[in-house]
Amino acid sequence: MSEKLSSQEIVELTAKYTYGTWRKQKGWKPLHIVDAEGCYFTDGSGKRYLDFSSQLMCSTLGHKNQAVIKSIGEQAQKLAYVAPGFATDVRVELSKLLLEVLPAGLEKFFFTTSGTEANEAAFKIARMYTGKTKIISRYRSYHGSTMGAIAATGDPRRWAMEPAGKIPGVIFAPEVNCYKCPLLHTYPGCGIACVEYINHMIENEGDVAAVIIEPIVGTNGILIPPDEYLPRLREICDKHNVLMIADEVMTGWGRTGTWFAVDHWNVKPDILVTAKGITAAYVPLGLCATTMKIASFFDENFFSHGHTYEAHPITLAPAIAAIGELKRMNLVERAKEMEGYLKEKLNALKPKHPSIGDVRGKGLFWAVDLVKNQTTREPFNTKNDKVNGVQTLVEKVAAEMMKNGVYLQAWISHFVIAPPLIISKEEIDIGIAALDSALVIADAQVVA
Numbered sequence: 001m002s003e004k005l006s007s008q009e010i011v012e013l014t015a016k017y018t019y020g021t022w023r024k025q026k027g028w029k030p031l032h033i034v035d036a037e038g039c040y041f042t043d044g045s046g047k048r049y050l051d052f053s054s055q056l057m058c059s060t061l062g063h064k065n066q067a068v069i070k071s072i073g074e075q076a077q078k079l080a081y082v083a084p085g086f087a088t089d090v091r092v093e094l095s096k097l098l099l100e101v102l103p104a105g106l107e108k109f110f111f112t113t114s115g116t117e118a119n120e121a122a123f124k125i126a127r128m129y130t131g132k133t134k135i136i137s138r139y140r141s142y143h144g145s146t147m148g149a150i151a152a153t154g155d156p157r158r159w160a161m162e163p164a165g166k167i168p169g170v171i172f173a174p175e176v177n178c179y180k181c182p183l184l185h186t187y188p189g190c191g192i193a194c195v196e197y198i199n200h201m202i203e204n205e206g207d208v209a210a211v212i213i214e215p216i217v218g219t220n221g222i223l224i225p226p227d228e229y230l231p232r233l234r235e236i237c238d239k240h241n242v243l244m245i246a247d248e249v250m251t252g253w254g255r256t257g258t259w260f261a262v263d264h265w266n267v268k269p270d271i272l273v274t275a276k277g278i279t280a281a282y283v284p285l286g287l288c289a290t291t292m293k294i295a296s297f298f299d300e301n302f303f304s305h306g307h308t309y310e311a312h313p314i315t316l317a318p319a320i321a322a323i324g325e326l327k328r329m330n331l332v333e334r335a336k337e338m339e340g341y342l343k344e345k346l347n348a349l350k351p352k353h354p355s356i357g358d359v360r361g362k363g364l365f366w367a368v369d370l371v372k373n374q375t376t377r378e379p380f381n382t383k384n385d386k387v388n389g390v391q392t393l394v395e396k397v398a399a400e401m402m403k404n405g406v407y408l409q410a411w412i413s414h415f416v417i418a419p420p421l422i423i424s425k426e427e428i429d430i431g432i433a434a435l436d437s438a439l440v441i442a443d444a445q446v447v448a
Contacts, residue, residue: 007032007044022157024389031402036063039420039427041407049402052431053409054418057218057250057365058276061325062420068282068321075317084310094316097323098289101259103268108295110288111311115249115275116144118286122212122271123148124305125290126243129297132209133169136201139182140175140220143212143247152212155220156383171205173198175217176225179358179369180377192228199236210243210271211236215261218250219411222367224360230265243270243294249286250365253277254326254421257336257363264362270294280322285315331421335363341425342366345432346417355380355442366417368435370394372447379413380445386412393445397438406434 005013010032020028032044039062040048054060061068075090082088095109110125112118127133137143139154150161151170174182174194183193202208215230217223237244246269251261255277258264262272271294275286309315326332339362346359346366357371357379370393372378380393394410401408408431409416419431 007034010044038062038064039423048405050406050419050427050430050434052401052406052419052434053416054420055281056276057255057409057416057418058281060253060255060277060331060421061280061322062422065280065282065322065325067325068280068318071317071321072283072314075314079313081312081314083308084306084312088311088313088316090313090316090320091311094320097320098287101323102272102289103260103262105268105291106272106289107292108290110290110305111316112275112286112288112307113284113309113312113315114144114286115247115273116146116149116286117307118249118273118275118288119143119149119152119212119245119247120146121288121305122245122273123152123210125271125288125294126210126245128301128304129294130209130241130243132207134205134208135170136173136198136205136208136211137170138173138175138213138217140177140217140223141212141214141247142219143214156387159387169207169209171201173201173211175220175223176229177221177223178226179360187226192226192232195229195232195236198233199239202236202240202242208240208242210245212245212247214247214249214251215265215267216251216256216362216365219409219416221369221411221414222361222365222416224362225265227265230262230267234267237270245269245271245273248272248274249276250418253280253322254332254335255363255365255418257332257339259332261362278322279315279318280325282322283315283318285319326421329422335421338423338425338428339363342417342428345428349432349436349439352436353439353443354446355439361417364417364419364421364423367414368417369414370397370442371413372445378447380442381413383412393442397435397441400438400441401434404434404437406431408435 011029014030015028033041034044035042039051041051042048110121135152137152141154143149143152150158154172174197176194178187185193246262248260252274270291272289279285350356355370357377358369360367372380398408398410
């Protein structure tokens with residue numbers, strides 16, 4: 001048995017031998033985490049932190065949910081692995097459950113081990129099915145880190161991969177952002193110009209296989225579309241025989257107060273991609289779900305895609321358990337019920353802090369934008385700051401919150417507030433109090 005290492009040694013060896021993602025490596029000192037339970041995790045010194053962003057917006061059930069943990073062990077004892085060319089009990093059981101909770105019409109499934117891989121599958125399926133090549137994405141978006149998925153990502157994580165990362169056929173549309181419209185329009189009264197521009201793109205590009213959207217943009221700002229947006233996009237896709245791909249990696253599994261974000265607008269995509277909360281992040285699993293209309297194409301045409309770990313039994317069993325826990329605890333409905341409380345608490349911060357530009361969200365999925373000036377809405381930092389390794393102001397605020405025992409995701413100029421769906425009002429109060437206190441750092445930098 002190896003010698004027990006100190007917490008400091010664990011940190012040093014982690015930084016020495018492994019890569020820290022989406023950052024410069026120099027100076028990386030990852031916090032040593034040794035335990036997690038409920039809405040909290042614990043570091044090597046014994047300090048506890050409220051997980052106010054569900055890690056990477058994925059720990060929907062919180063930590064140490066016993067039903068999910070038990071399912072992993074039981075499946076490992078029963079059948080730890082078999083190649084995806086075989087049928088298994090667990091594969092059928094999960095498939096039947098998915099038919100109950102997914103938007104109606106999504107009835108054929110390809111299982112992966114991440115949202116990234118699920119998006120890669122969606123792109124391949126769309127191109128094979130339509131015989132067309134182009135994919136329309138949007139600028140404020142994130143769809144994954146592999147070459148196809150990063151090429152369809154609009155945020156600066158794509159830049160380092162270009163030109164190779166910009167695979168032929170991916171083009172970008174303006175995002176929907178009513179707080180700071182990229183087309184300089186104002187809602188209402190804009191005619192939803194951002195979605196009409198996608199119609200214009202399809203008419204002028206030709207050869208468009210699919211449009212991929214996060215129904216509510218995740219990492220890049222929790223951007224909520226107007227009610228007309230998704231229904232109109234569905235009409236546009238139908239008009240041009242273009243597939244609609246809904247990337248619900250973050251927004252699925254009750255996060256926004258419905259099983260999936262598209263349910264808010266009763267819009268049914270042709271392909272839905274999800275991951276993260278499907279197992280509450282206990283085991284890596286992604287899903288690419290399609291209609292039977294798409295699936296029937298492959299009855300007589302070669303399905304040219306696959307993975308060694310596709311439909312891996314140990315990834316599927318915890319999804320069954322996680323869905324069961326979401327139902328047992330009524331967490332989808334609870335996220336909707338808790339929305340009002342979290343919204344009230346966040347909006348109460350705005351008049352106190354001149355650095356807050358906007359507060360927006362649905363369910364337990366919220367963003368707080370920080371700005372230099374509330375009138376001009378100019379952010380403190382830019383995309384270039386992020387890729388150049390400049391510590392952003394939101395990161396400074398988040399670091400102060402960590403000192404006070406609250407973990408919050410920060411990205412360029414906003415925070416992503418997405419606690420576990422089991423969070424209590426008292427725990428929300430703790431998170432809000434830490435944010436309230438730390439925002440004085442940003443307030444001091446406001447330009448009148």
